[in-house]
Amino acid sequence: MFKRYKIINRRKFLFTALADYIxxxxxxxxxxxxGRKGAPAYALNDTDVREILVVRTSYLGDVIMTxxxxxxxxxxxxxxxxxxxxxxxxxxxxxxxxxxxxxxVYDPFWFYKTPKRGYFTFISGLKERFFxxxxxxxxxxxxLLLLVRPLKATYKVSYDVGGGGFLLTDVVPYEGLRHKxxxxxxxxxxxxxxxxxxxxxxxxxxxxxxxxxxxxNDYKINRPFIALHPGSRLPLKKWPPERYSALCDKIIDxxxxxVVILGSAVDRDSVGSVIRGMKHSVVDLSEAxxxxxxxxxxxxxxxxxxxxxAPMHVAACEGVSTVAIFGPSKSVETSPFGNxxxxxxxxxxxxxxxxxxxxxxxxxxxxxxxxxxQDVFDAVKKKYNKQDKE
Numbered sequence: 001m002f003k004r005y006k007i008i009n010r011r012k013f014l015f016t017a018l019a020d021y022i023x024x025x026x027x028x029x030x031x032x033x034x035g036r037k038g039a040p041a042y043a044l045n046d047t048d049v050r051e052i053l054v055v056r057t058s059y060l061g062d063v064i065m066t067x068x069x070x071x072x073x074x075x076x077x078x079x080x081x082x083x084x085x086x087x088x089x090x091x092x093x094x095x096x097x098x099x100x101x102x103x104x105v106y107d108p109f110w111f112y113k114t115p116k117r118g119y120f121t122f123i124s125g126l127k128e129r130f131f132x133x134x135x136x137x138x139x140x141x142x143x144l145l146l147l148v149r150p151l152k153a154t155y156k157v158s159y160d161v162g163g164g165g166f167l168l169t170d171v172v173p174y175e176g177l178r179h180k181x182x183x184x185x186x187x188x189x190x191x192x193x194x195x196x197x198x199x200x201x202x203x204x205x206x207x208x209x210x211x212x213x214x215x216x217n218d219y220k221i222n223r224p225f226i227a228l229h230p231g232s233r234l235p236l237k238k239w240p241p242e243r244y245s246a247l248c249d250k251i252i253d254x255x256x257x258x259v260v261i262l263g264s265a266v267d268r269d270s271v272g273s274v275i276r277g278m279k280h281s282v283v284d285l286s287e288a289x290x291x292x293x294x295x296x297x298x299x300x301x302x303x304x305x306x307x308x309x310a311p312m313h314v315a316a317c318e319g320v321s322t323v324a325i326f327g328p329s330k331s332v333e334t335s336p337f338g339n340x341x342x343x344x345x346x347x348x349x350x351x352x353x354x355x356x357x358x359x360x361x362x363x364x365x366x367x368x369x370x371x372x373x374q375d376v377f378d379a380v381k382k383k384y385n386k387q388d389k390e
Contacts, residue, residue: 004174006139006161009355016141016163023145024166031166041133041155041170042192049077049132055085055147056137058111059233060291060310063090064317065180065337066137067200070099072185072193073135080132085147087112092291096203110142123150133191137184138162157187177330181337200317202295212296219283225258226251226380227301228282230274231267232309234356239307239325239368239376241270245277246373247305251380252280260285260301262294262311303383305376312336323379327368328354342379346370 007013052073056066063086074082083102084094094103106122107114123146131153136143141163148156149167157170165171172190185195204212216223230244248259263271263286271286289297295314298304304315304322308329315322316336324336326345330352335343348367350360359365 004161005163006159006174006177008353009357019141019145020163020166023141023164027166038154041157042190044077044133044155044191046077047079049080051129051131051133052077052080052082053085053131053134053151053153054082054137055134055143057085057087057090057106057108057143057147058138060087060090060093061313061334062138062180063087064093064200064310064313065334066184067093067097067317068181068195068198069135069137069184069188069193070097071197071199072188072195073191074099076188076191076193077133083131089291093202095292096205098203106147108142108146110146119146123147126151133157135187136168137187140164144168157190159183159187177333179335179337180333183333202292202314202318204292204296204299208292208296212293212300215285215289215293215297216300219260219285221260221283222258223300224302225260225283225300227260227262227298227304227315228274229262229267229304229306229309229311231263231270232307233266234328236328236356236359236365236368237308238270239327239371241273242277243371243373243376244274247376247380248274248282249278249280250373250377254377254381255384257302258283260297262286262289262297305380308334316341321383323376323383325368325371325376327351327365327371328356328359342383344371344376344379 005013005016007016056063081101082099083104084100085104087107088105091103091105094100109116109119127150131151133155134148134151134153136148136158139159139162144164144167155170156168157172158168159174160171161174172187175186189195230241232238260283261271265287267286275282295318298315298320299318301320304320306312306322307325312322312324316338321340322336323342326343328351331343331345346367351367
């Protein structure tokens with residue numbers, strides 16, 4: 001009955017299944033009485049849609065992987081006005097995006113540590129608006145119930161792999177585990193959008209590009225340089241900092257290139273440990289950059305060396321190659337998108353049943369601990385030497 005759920009955490013799975021069962025049962029009479037009004041969303045004419053709302057509030061890397069749907073939507077519905085509802089942090093990604101007409105910012109209390117009372121004020125304001133089409137990109141029963149259901153909209157579209165399908169007008173068929181970029185593109189493919197030309201990025205302004213160059217010059221960073229981001233949102237996704245230290249020293253010895261270390265305040269301990277463990281010096285830009293400045297600096301790097309993290313997706317959408325270290329994450333789903341990247345990982349089948357918050361392997365954190373410095377250095381050599389030839 002619940003095979004379709006794309007949920008690994010057992011507690012969340014059981015909560016979703018129960019909430020879904022109750023919701024479907026309660027809403028069944030009304031849904032039978034109401035029936036379906038109008039054609040399915042995939043049969044819409046290009047002039048039928050004037051107001052589109054895309055909902056994707058968490059997390060930063062996932063919001064970045066949602067960006068490719070925006071151009072196809074605007075091309076499919078050229079008369080539309082596209083609004084994107086996202087978190088405060090992720091809203092920075094959407095500045096200057098040519099396909100977005102408006103950004104609405106809200107940090108849901110079910111994902112972020114924000115006061116619950118702010119929800120009612122927010123949703124009461126949003127309920128005053130009307131949308132022809134709402135696309136909830138995560139497929140999460142909380143988003144569907146608390147953000148999508150209250151809205152006035154003709155069409156409400158998403159997958160039904162996180163519960164809440166009974167709240168939608170159109171449930172998009174789920175094609176199984178695949179990269180999240182393709183997962184998101186599947187939503188707009190259902191609507192008849194053409195998704196062949198991938199167009200995503202930060203669309204930095206000339207002023208922002210100039211600022212990035214100024215930062216590079218001010219910190220006396222010589223090109224080519226390697227950008228390093230040793231942090232991640234979840235501890236289990238982090239490769240040991242002492243190995244990053246040894247790897248960076250090895251890279252500097254081999255290639256005589258500068259290493260520029262990046263990170264936010266939450267990465268302070270990881271960054272500090274890497275720097276303290278090195279014999280060579282690095283350029284420390286941690287906690288010195290805004291998100292858009294980070295994108296600008298990464299854009300000038302030879303490649304980004306990182307764990308599975310938001311900056312990895314920043315690099316991918318900016319067309320910068322990466323060497324990414326994967327542990328509990330499923331690279332088939334969240335690897336840097338594109339064919340210019342190298343993923344370093346070990347074959348641990350338990351990652352397909354891992355919720356990334358708790359390790360249940362008999363050898364704690366083995367998926368990361370089994371990746372040696374030489375493993376990653378070999379990937380760096382293949383990446384850098386290949387670029388030298390190109």
